[in-house]
Amino acid sequence: MKLFGALVWVGLLAVFLVTGCGQGTQKEETETTGSSSTAPERQDRQETTDEAKTIDEETTGASFTATPEMSGGTEGAADGIQGVRFERSEGYERAVIDFGSGGAPSARVPAWSLSSPTGEGYARITLPDVDSTSVSDGSFGGSILDNFYVVRAPDAGMFLDLFATGAFQYRVTELSDPGRLAIDYRPASVELGFPLPAQAERTVLFEPRAGETVTNPLRVSGYSRNFEASNTIILRDSNGNVLLQSTVLSNDWLDAWGYFETSLELPAFEGQAVLQVGTESPRDGSFEGAEVPVTYGGERG
Amino acid sequence: MTHLYLPANSNNYTAANRPYSHLIDKIIIHVTQGSWSSALNWFQNPRARASAHYTVRSSDGYLGQSVAEKDIGWHAANWSYNQTSIGIEHEGFVSDPKWFTEAMFDSSARLSAYLVTKYGIPLDRAHILGHNEVPDPYAPGQYGGVTNHTDPGYYWDWYKYMDYVAYYAAV
Numbered sequence: 001m002k003l004f005g006a007l008v009w010v011g012l013l014a015v016f017l018v019t020g021c022g023q024g025t026q027k028e029e030t031e032t033t034g035s036s037s038t039a040p041e042r043q044d045r046q047e048t049t050d051e052a053k054t055i056d057e058e059t060t061g062a063s064f065t066a067t068p069e070m071s072g073g074t075e076g077a078a079d080g081i082q083g084v085r086f087e088r089s090e091g092y093e094r095a096v097i098d099f100g101s102g103g104a105p106s107a108r109v110p111a112w113s114l115s116s117p118t119g120e121g122y123a124r125i126t127l128p129d130v131d132s133t134s135v136s137d138g139s140f141g142g143s144i145l146d147n148f149y150v151v152r153a154p155d156a157g158m159f160l161d162l163f164a165t166g167a168f169q170y171r172v173t174e175l176s177d178p179g180r181l182a183i184d185y186r187p188a189s190v191e192l193g194f195p196l197p198a199q200a201e202r203t204v205l206f207e208p209r210a211g212e213t214v215t216n217p218l219r220v221s222g223y224s225r226n227f228e229a230s231n232t233i234i235l236r237d238s239n240g241n242v243l244l245q246s247t248v249l250s251n252d253w254l255d256a257w258g259y260f261e262t263s264l265e266l267p268a269f270e271g272q273a274v275l276q277v278g279t280e281s282p283r284d285g286s287f288e289g290a291e292v293p294v295t296y297g298g299e300r301g
Numbered sequence: 302m303t304h305l306y307l308p309a310n311s312n313n314y315t316a317a318n319r320p321y322s323h324l325i326d327k328i329i330i331h332v333t334q335g336s337w338s339s340a341l342n343w344f345q346n347p348r349a350r351a352s353a354h355y356t357v358r359s360s361d362g363y364l365g366q367s368v369a370e371k372d373i374g375w376h377a378a379n380w381s382y383n384q385t386s387i388g389i390e391h392e393g394f395v396s397d398p399k400w401f402t403e404a405m406f407d408s409s410a411r412l413s414a415y416l417v418t419k420y421g422i423p424l425d426r427a428h429i430l431g432h433n434e435v436p437d438p439y440a441p442g443q444y445g446g447v448t449n450h451t452d453p454g455y456y457w458d459w460y461k462y463m464d465y466v467a468y469y470a471a472v
Contacts, residue, residue, distance in 0.1 A: 229334035254339035
């Protein structure tokens with residue numbers, strides 16, 4: 001009997017180890033090259049009061065990746081963002097986007113595409129069907145998930161930028177009833193290829209980046225919540241003299257961050273300069289915005 | 302005058318006791334670059350750091366008020382002008398004339414006439430002016446602030462507006 005009992009325990013231990021190792025491998029998988037956008041969704045999930053636990057159970061099939069592009073969702077399934085939440089789990093951090101339709105929670109996730117350019121510290125989720133949002137930005141304060149912005153897209157819909165504190169891998173999971181998109185970040189053991197976009201209180205400057213060697217024409221893009229959607233662009237030389245000044249309107253400022261982009265002819269100069277993008281304070285006219293140092297070699301485009 | 306009063310957050314204006322603390326001798330005309338309700342909502346957000354006293358709805362001219370006339374709104378990007386003016390936002394976009402409806406012009410002119418009469422504001426274009434005509438406090442000779450605001454823009458009919466204000470002020 002003692003020998004039989006020992007065999008039973010050895011067998012149980014073997015089953016436990018195999019099962020545990022299998023799950024561990026699935027969760028720790030680091031790279032995928034496939035085009036599958038989302039994890040298979042459990043349709044028969046059980047009700048629980050611990051939502052974090054429920055979501056975690058639903059994502060066990062997904063893999064972390066550095067794939068630059070992904071897409072998914074159902075066209076027309078939602079028209080609004082009802083919230084963006086942050087959750088912290090062992091080994092990763094999660095942003096959850098809650099979707100709505102006609103003001104009520106939607107059943108499914110609307111069409112989405114994700115762009116995570118190589119070397120960049122953010123992922124952009126574009127939502128062409130989404131036209132409204134109840135939240136425009138926020139800080140996650142995580143160790144890898146830093147903050148987010150909801151931006152009126154230049155063509156139609158909105159996009160949401162999820163900024164990281166450094167290089168990251170991600171995975172995406174669609175959840176239904178109600179429709180949610182969960183984006184998990186975990187740190188990657190590489191360095192970012194580019195400085196993060198400069199972020200000020202009401203201006204985020206995507207182009208150019210700090211320290212960039214710019215070319216003519218100068219492309220400037222980003223998003224803002226500046227008064228009456230008006231953004232000024234000022235290029236100053238190392239002595240503070242204004243080399244270039246222009247104004248560009250963004251496509252929103254009241255309901256969400258408004259996107260702007262423009263191309264400007266650079267004057268003849270060489271060397272260091274500072275680019276300021278923002279607006280004057282509606283209170284007293286003082287400048288408020290983002291600024292980055294840039295270098296120009298004087299070459300013409 | 303019937304209107305909706307949704308007070309701006311106190312971060313977005315300066316409390317005062319005008320016209321006793323500061324003379325009110327100007328009306329500044331703005332265009333929101335967005336919707337009426339969104340403007341009123343944003344002025345309630347402490348992060349906006351901006352406000353206007355009134356916002357006129359495009360479809361029917363309905364007024365929303367965000368800042369009491371005695372307080373100093375933050376809309377002109379020029380502290381001196383803020384201290385001595387009432388800011389009126391108009392729902393719409395400078396590049397799209399369809400927002401500048403007859404109802405909006407009429408309602409805004411009635412409001413301006415009321416303010417002209419109440420505070421003794423001279424009824425001329427030097428005292429009823431566009432945001433694009435406010436001097437840049439840091440660049441003499443430039444207007445519309447550092448950002449060179451262009452509102453109310455090309456489609457704002459100043460002749461019609463001033464005629465309406467004069468008419469209602471006389472009434």
